[in-house]
Amino acid sequence: MSVRQLWEDFSKYLYLPRLVESRILLQSIQSGAGQMLWRQESFAYAQRKDDTGRYHGLVAGENTSVSMDGIVVKSEIAQLQREIDEEERRRIREQGAGGPTGGGSTTYPLGGNGGETEPGPTIKETAPVLSRFHATATLDSVRLGRDAGQIAEAIIQHLSTLPGAQVEITLEIQARLPEGVPDHVLRTVTENANFLKLRHYEFEEE
Numbered sequence: 001m002s003v004r005q006l007w008e009d010f011s012k013y014l015y016l017p018r019l020v021e022s023r024i025l026l027q028s029i030q031s032g033a034g035q036m037l038w039r040q041e042s043f044a045y046a047q048r049k050d051d052t053g054r055y056h057g058l059v060a061g062e063n064t065s066v067s068m069d070g071i072v073v074k075s076e077i078a079q080l081q082r083e084i085d086e087e088e089r090r091r092i093r094e095q096g097a098g099g100p101t102g103g104g105s106t107t108y109p110l111g112g113n114g115g116e117t118e119p120g121p122t123i124k125e126t127a128p129v130l131s132r133f134h135a136t137a138t139l140d141s142v143r144l145g146r147d148a149g150q151i152a153e154a155i156i157q158h159l160s161t162l163p164g165a166q167v168e169i170t171l172e173i174q175a176r177l178p179e180g181v182p183d184h185v186l187r188t189v190t191e192n193a194n195f196l197k198l199r200h201y202e203f204e205e206e
Helices: 003-012 022-033 075-097 144-160 183-195
Strands: 043-046 071-074 107-109 117-119
Touching (some): 022 043
Antiparallel strands (some): 107 117
């Protein structure tokens, strides 16, 4: 996700922390991308992304300058590109050790060094296909409409508009009633549950 989009989201969505200024976001991204355990605990940072999906100026586990035009990259995607880069550098070294092979050459941008190039064929990155998403949320019973609306706006609408998307939403209710359930509430809830076609509902003892 672009840093600029992150800043817009923090400014737009009420459930996200309010940031006084963009400098706080940039410092947080700089800190996260510079963590030694970025693969497990944070993310990487890139200057830009080209039309093939390749990240340029990819940095992870080291200090770097961060701008609003940059991109926050998932750690697994950054690690995959680094592995591809290393494999290509190894091939280039082996070809160099064996002498000239003849013919023309193509340039290959090395990830993370800001645009250095070496001769050799370009490897096209094959990104993993992320085809499933799941999440669990605890909603405030007093502000159920607000919380559900925010989830619908921030998550569900983005997923449901994807081609072929099948989004299933399940609402789970658990109520602890230490003083028991009056007969009229028992009858009302049971009748409403039948009318709404709820599944697997029941009152029970502790």
